[in-house]
Amino acid sequence: MSDTTTNWSRSDDAMIERSIRGGASRRDLLKLMLVNGMAMAAASTVLGRASQAVAATPVKGGALKAAGWSSSTADTLDPAKASLSTDYVRCCSFYNRLTFLDQAGVPQMELAESIESSDAQTWTIKLKKGVTFHNGKDLTSDDVIYSLKRHLDKATGSKVAAIAVQMTGFKAVDKNTVEITLASPNADLPTILSMHHFMIVADGTTDFSSGNGTGAFKCKQFEPGVRSIGVRNPNYFKGGPNVDSFEFFAIQDENARINALLSGDIHLAAAINPRSVRLFDGVNGFALSKTTSGNYTDLNIRMDMAPGNNRDFVEGMKYLVNREQIVKSALRGFGVVGNDQPVSPANFYHNAALKPKAFDPEKAKFHFQKAGVLGQPIEVITSDAANSAIDMAVIVQATAAQIGMKLDVKRVPSDGYWSNYWLKAPIHFGNVNPRPTPDILFSLLYKSDAPWNESRYTSEKFDKMLAEARASLDQAKRREIYNEMQIMVSEEAGTIIPAYISNVDAVTEKLKGLEPNPLGGMMGYAFAEYVWLAT
Amino acid sequence: MRRQISSLVMRRLLIALITLLIVSIAVFSATALLPGDTATILLGQSATPEAVEGLRKAMHLNDPAIIRFLKWIAGIFQGDFGTSYANNVPIANLIHGRLANTMKLAGLTAAIAVPFALTLGITAAMWRGTLYDRIVTVATIGIISVPEFMIATLAVLLFAVYLKWLPALSFTNETKSFYDLMRTYAMPVMTLTFGVSAQMIRMTRAAVVETLNTPYVEMALLKGASRPRMVLRHALPNALGPIVNAVALSLSYLLGGVIIVETIFNYPGIAKLMVDAVSTRDLPLIQTCAMIFCLGYLALITAADIVAVLSNPRLR
Numbered sequence: 077m078s079d080t081t082t083n084w085s086r087s088d089d090a091m092i093e094r095s096i097r098g099g100a101s102r103r104d105l106l107k108l109m110l111v112n113g114m115a116m117a118a119a120s121t122v123l124g125r126a127s128q129a130v131a132a133t134p135v136k137g138g139a140l141k142a143a144g145w146s147s148s149t150a151d152t153l154d155p156a157k158a159s160l161s162t163d164y165v166r167c168c169s170f171y172n173r174l175t176f177l178d179q180a181g182v183p184q185m186e187l188a189e190s191i192e193s194s195d196a197q198t199w200t201i202k203l204k205k206g207v208t209f210h211n212g213k214d215l216t217s218d219d220v221i222y223s224l225k226r227h228l229d230k231a232t233g234s235k236v237a238a239i240a241v242q243m244t245g246f247k248a249v250d251k252n253t254v255e256i257t258l259a260s261p262n263a264d265l266p267t268i269l270s271m272h273h274f275m276i277v278a279d280g281t282t283d284f285s286s287g288n289g290t291g292a293f294k295c296k297q298f299e300p301g302v303r304s305i306g307v308r309n310p311n312y313f314k315g316g317p318n319v320d321s322f323e324f325f326a327i328q329d330e331n332a333r334i335n336a337l338l339s340g341d342i343h344l345a346a347a348i349n350p351r352s353v354r355l356f357d358g359v360n361g362f363a364l365s366k367t368t369s370g371n372y373t374d375l376n377i378r379m380d381m382a383p384g385n386n387r388d389f390v391e392g393m394k395y396l397v398n399r400e401q402i403v404k405s406a407l408r409g410f411g412v413v414g415n416d417q418p419v420s421p422a423n424f425y426h427n428a429a430l431k432p433k434a435f436d437p438e439k440a441k442f443h444f445q446k447a448g449v450l451g452q453p454i455e456v457i458t459s460d461a462a463n464s465a466i467d468m469a470v471i472v473q474a475t476a477a478q479i480g481m482k483l484d485v486k487r488v489p490s491d492g493y494w495s496n497y498w499l500k501a502p503i504h505f506g507n508v509n510p511r512p513t514p515d516i517l518f519s520l521l522y523k524s525d526a527p528w529n530e531s532r533y534t535s536e537k538f539d540k541m542l543a544e545a546r547a548s549l550d551q552a553k554r555r556e557i558y559n560e561m562q563i564m565v566s567e568e569a570g571t572i573i574p575a576y577i578s579n580v581d582a583v584t585e586k587l588k589g590l591e592p593n594p595l596g597g598m599m600g601y602a603f604a605e606y607v608w609l610a611t
Numbered sequence: 612m613r614r615q616i617s618s619l620v621m622r623r624l625l626i627a628l629i630t631l632l633i634v635s636i637a638v639f640s641a642t643a644l645l646p647g648d649t650a651t652i653l654l655g656q657s658a659t660p661e662a663v664e665g666l667r668k669a670m671h672l673n674d675p676a677i678i679r680f681l682k683w684i685a686g687i688f689q690g691d692f693g694t695s696y697a698n699n700v701p702i703a704n705l706i707h708g709r710l711a712n713t714m715k716l717a718g719l720t721a722a723i724a725v726p727f728a729l730t731l732g733i734t735a736a737m738w739r740g741t742l743y744d745r746i747v748t749v750a751t752i753g754i755i756s757v758p759e760f761m762i763a764t765l766a767v768l769l770f771a772v773y774l775k776w777l778p779a780l781s782f783t784n785e786t787k788s789f790y791d792l793m794r795t796y797a798m799p800v801m802t803l804t805f806g807v808s809a810q811m812i813r814m815t816r817a818a819v820v821e822t823l824n825t826p827y828v829e830m831a832l833l834k835g836a837s838r839p840r841m842v843l844r845h846a847l848p849n850a851l852g853p854i855v856n857a858v859a860l861s862l863s864y865l866l867g868g869v870i871i872v873e874t875i876f877n878y879p880g881i882a883k884l885m886v887d888a889v890s891t892r893d894l895p896l897i898q899t900c901a902m903i904f905c906l907g908y909l910a911l912i913t914a915a916d917i918v919a920v921l922s923n924p925r926l927r
Contacts, residue, residue, distance in 0.1 A: 143877075148887040149705055149896070150697035230665070299708070300698055301887055302879045303782075327877045331764060332779070336877070339771035339779040 134589060138609035140319040142344035142598070143333050147326030151300035154284040155275035156226055156234040161346065162326050164272045164601035166298070169306050169322055170210075171275035171289030174201060174220070175266050176602070177512060181424040181594040183266040187215065187276055187290065189252075191269070196261035196549050198245075203252045207313045209278050210287075210294045217248040222279040224256070236273040238527075239516065261547035263554065264513045271512060272601065292317040292605035306604070318589070318608035334582065337362065343587045343609065346598055348580045350408030361585050367592040368412050368578040370420035370510035370517075373462045375472070376530040377570035378502050383449050384531070390570045392443030398435040398475055399574045406467035411575040416566040418508060418517040420576045422594035425514045425555055427562040441479040453482045457497050457504040461490035463577055465505035499530060506530050506571075510596055514558045515546050522565055531570030538564055586610050619920050627913045631905065635687075638901040639680050642894050670696065683898065693895035697888075702899050706881065710903065713880040717865035719796055720803040725858055728808040732815025732854075737842050739820055748816075751809040763802045763875040770798060781876040799876045803869060807861040814857030818850040825849075852919030859915035867904035 144162045152158060155167045174188040185191070189202040207215040226232045227240030234240060245257030258265065268274070278288055287295030290313065293306025303325035308317060327333040330348070334355055337345040348364070356362050377384040377393060384390055394416065403411045412421055415432040419425055444450045458469035466487060473483045488497055497504050511517045520526055523542055524534040538561060545557040565571070579597035583590060589607040593600030599607075650666040667673055671682075686693055692702035735747040754762075771779035781795045822828060823846050831845045870882040881900060888896035 148697070148891055149695060149700075149884065149893065150887075150891050152698060299879075300700075300705075301884065302708075325877070327780070329874045329877075332767070332875045332877060335764075335767045335772055336779040339767070339775060341771070341779045 134318045134608040135610055136318055136320075136608070138319050138611075139321045139323065140344075140587075140604060140607065140609060141323045141342045142604070143336060143342045143346065144324065144326045144598075145328060145330070145333065145347045147301055147328070149301040152284065153287045153295070153298060153304075155223075155273050155277065156232050156236070158272055159235055161596070161598070161601060162324070164596070165324055165598060165604070166287070166304050166306075167272055167275050167289075168291070168600075168602035169293040169324070169604045170287035170291040170295050171277065172207075172291050173270055173272070173275055175270040177267065177270045177593065177595050177600065179591060179593060181422060181512075183270050186270075187220075188269075191266045193265070193549070196263045196265075196547055197258050199256045199258070199265050200249070201254045201256065203254070204313060205252060207290050208311055209290055210309060211278070213278055215276070215290055216251050216279075217254045218279040220254045220276055221246045221248060222281075223276045224274065226277075227273070234273065236271060239268060239271070240274075260543075262515070263546065263549050264515050267512045268516070270595070272595075293322050296321075312605075314605070317605040319604070322604045324604075337582055337584065340584070343584050344590075344598070344603070345582045346579075348582045350410040350580065353408065353410075353580065356582060363583055363585055365581045365583060365590050365592065365597075366410065366578050367422075367581070367597050368420065368576050369422045369594050369596050370418065371463070371508070371577045371579065371596075372414060372418070372420070372573050372575065373465050373468060373505055373507045373577065374530065375456075375468065375572040375574070376499075376504055376506050377572070378530075378532050379570045380532040381502050383447065383454060384502060384570050386447040386449070388443040388447035389449055392440040392447065392449075392481075393472075394433050394572055395436045395440035395443065396475055396479075396481070397433075397472055397572050397574050399432050400435065402468050402471055402574045406464045406471060407575060407577060410578040410580055412578070414573040414575045415562075416569070416571065416573045417562040418511075418521060418565070418571075418573065419514045419558065419562055420510070420594075422510075422576075423512075423514065425558040427559040429559070430562055430566055433566075435475075437475060437479045441481070444479070444481055450480055451482060453484050455484045455486055455501075455503065457486050457488060457501040459488045459490050459493045459497065459505065461493035461498075462505040462507035465507070468574065469505065499528065510594070512595065514561070515542065518542050518561060518565075521571075522569060533565070533569040533571075535564065535568065616920060620917050623913055623916050623920075627909045630909060634905045635684065635902060636680070638898050638905070639683065640676075642897050642901075643676055645889070645892060645894075645897075683895075687902070692899045695893050695896050697891045697893045697896070702895050705884065705896065706899060706903070709879055709881045709884045712878065713866065713869075713882070716796070716799060716803070716869070716878065716880060717862065720800050720807065720865055721862055723800060724804040724808045724811070724861070727804065728811035728858075728861075729815055729854070731808070732812040733819055733842065733847070735812070735816045736819035736823065737838065739823075744816075747812065751812045754805050755809040755813075759802060759806050760871045760875060762805055763798070763872055766798045766802060767875065779876070781878045799872050799878060802872055803865060807864060810861050811854075811857050815850075815854050818853040818857075819846055822846040822850045848922055851922040855915040855918045855922075856912075859911040863908040863911045866907040867900075 146160050147162045158164055158167050172187045175183045176186045178184050189204050191201050193199040227234040227237055242259045243256055244259045247255040249255050292309055292312050294309050296307050297305040306322045308320050333345040336342045377390050399413045403413055413432050415430050456469055458465045469485045473485050476483045498506055521528050522533050524539050541557050541561055545554045548554050581597050586609050587607055588610050590603055650663045694701055731747055735744045738744050767779050770777040777794055777797050781799050828846050831841045867882050873880045873883045885900035
């Protein structure tokens with residue numbers, strides 16, 4: 077979890093120095109560091125405190141323009157189908173969820189007034205009163221039930237159908253109270269409901285192109301693959317947003333995205349490649365906002381086939397991966413060293429005591445010798461499809477060569493990578509997007525019968541612990557179990573997670589109020605309703 | 612004579628129609644060969660075998676290829692281009708706005724590039740061997756050799772990032788006045804003009820120079836025609852065939868080949884639509900885009916051929 081200064085560029089030094097000479101107060105400096113979101117962004121709680129300290133008075137007005145990185149004719153305003161950051165950003169501006177995650181990864185109420193349960197199986201959700209949809213309709217329990225039930229219908233094509241399937245009973249107790257029954261107890265329901273797909277739509281909606289939600293912006297224009305424009309919702313129940321309008325589109329070409337920001341055409345350019353960060357060196361008026369949520373690229377060794385079925389080979393590989401170097405070179409400092417388990421430091425249940433395996437080529441050599449694979453060519457599949465996987469593969473290959481281990485790095489095209497190589501090749505790279513709870517991560521990736529069990533990890537004990545933690549409402553006990561499970565995955569599974577990758581958004585200094593969020597970049601994609609434009 | 616011309620034109624049109632049919636078969640089979648199954652890609656990483664099978668059935672992907680082809684062709688003849696796989700919108704709706712954008716950009720570029728290129732090409736031929744000719748030749752070769760993305764990126768860096776005169780992005784429906792229009796289109800049109808004019812200038816110059824070397828132009832010179840009259844009245848009509856062809860080839864590029872310019876200026880045109888369609892395996896959209904490109908290309912080439920026939924003094 078060490079966050080080296082490699083991500084602190086000369087321009088940042090210059091900025092701080094300038095400010096001090098200009099008589100900046102401590103508060104100004106904090107603010108400055110905050111918009112940079114750098115160096116300390118990994119510890120999101122620190123930033124959280126800092127941001128409250130500098131919660132300067134927002135300014136009303138202005139037309140906010142931001143650009144993401146991916147967009148196509150498949151863009152949708154149907155929250156159930158949302159699959160890209162672009163969709164998330166739009167859904168966040170037009171709709172609301174029952175809950176959302178704060179900077180520390182703890183669920184907070186949004187449309188819900190309270191979510192309670194005594195047994196983690198039957199949940200009572202009380203809704204806030206006086207919330208209206210853009211078309212004037214009041215928010216009622218029917219809307220909530222309709223929005224959640226949609227995910228169970230195969231025809232909806234929901235991206236979270238597998239998670240929603242545990243909701244088996246829906247009951248409208250009264251106009252503002254919903255009761256949800258789960259197939260089996262799950263204490264994570266409030267966190268699950270903060271996922272972007274569980275946005276609340278109006279009862280009976282089948283055409284989502286008008287974006288009729290309860291959100292901060294009303295949809296004025298939406299053209300898939302081109303752009304969306306939202307205007308301020310004067311009846312917004314949270315009493316915002318600060319800006320008058322919000323325009324969002326994608327500029328796929330990264331250079332074009334940066335140039336658009338530099339020329340002042342947009343206020344925020346999302347997902348800047350670490351390679352390009354230097355473009356902002358020596359340019360005034362811009363800041364970088366770094367978020368380390370749970371995204372990671374991992375090296376997967378299948379333990380059900382050669383050479384991964386030999387325990388010593390897996391052990392050796394774990395010692396062979398130079399995590400510090402991967403963060404420094406492959407990620408240019410925009411990452412946090414990982415410890416071979418999927419629960420990132422941004423997560424509430426992250427086990428900070430679990431240290432990453434030290435880089436030790438000699439120990440690796442010892443294990444490889446024991447496994448009898450030294451000198452044998454071993455194929456490693458890598459691709460651009462997984463972020464930075466090619467750079468990582470090259471780094472591992474170079475260290476392997478030093479101890480006489482021959483890794484054949486085979487680079488394959490990204491097109492079709494996920495269906496042809498991922499989960500299939502004996503040694504390959506994968507990429508996993510952030511998920512809000514350890515339960516979802518473990519169920520999806522490490523449970524014995526998990527659909528994406530990347531290294532074919534099986535453990536009865538692990539499966540039992542997973543079920544136990546899920547059903548428990550006792551937070552301290554859950555943390556204990558999850559800590560243990562993180563250690564198990566780190567030591568026993570064949571997935572090497574060298575680092576959690578940071579997302580870097582570039583913004584003009586006029587854009588204020590942007591804070592990191594564990595759900596992802598751009599303030600968990602919900603920045604539009606919180607930020608303001610300084611004049 | 613007139614009968615001969617009309618039969619030539621008719622034959623040319625017939626050939627164009629047959630080409631279009633062959634192209635449609637090629638487009639259909641090429642899209643069928645794309646790796647990856649549409650249903651699988653639509654469902655993404657979460658595809659289960661049952662879901663894929665259900666979706667394949669719903670989209671008639673299990674029908675034999677020939678049936679799907681005939682259905683598709685029949686649909687096109689009725690003006691029905693099908694429905695997009697990616698978001699269930701009729702293809703016509705998706706293409707409508709994008710095609711208009713592309714035509715706007717292509718039209719503006721053509722309106723500037725063609726007169727510009729012809730003037731430079733003809734004058735360079737007229738004063739062949741002079742310093743002016745050399746400058747034009749060197750400049751065009753220089754511009755041909757510089758790739759478009761380079762010109763576009765440099766233009767953005769210079770005019771948008773450093774000088775801040777022009778916007779870095781080109782949005783089409785935000786232009787309220789003629790001034791706005793000029794500002795948003797300035798850089799894309801400039802980039803494209805550089806790219807297409809260079810070819811046209813070279814071809815025009817070569818064609819005119821060639822006709823200037825013929826005996827009848829020498830005859831015109833001997834009978835005392837002025838230099839402009841010699842070039843414009845005697846040489847140009849005979850050089851028009853190859854020139855129009857060069858113009859048509861350059862313009863057809865503007866229809867589907869401007870993906871780089873569309874990407875750099877984030878301009879919502881039809882080339883980017885097709886690239887999107889390929890990445891989402893939206894077969895009906897790919898096919899329709901490909902057909903539109905072919906149609907545009909054929910129309911331009913056929914028009915060029917017909918103009919060449921009509922302008923040929925020997926056939927008049």
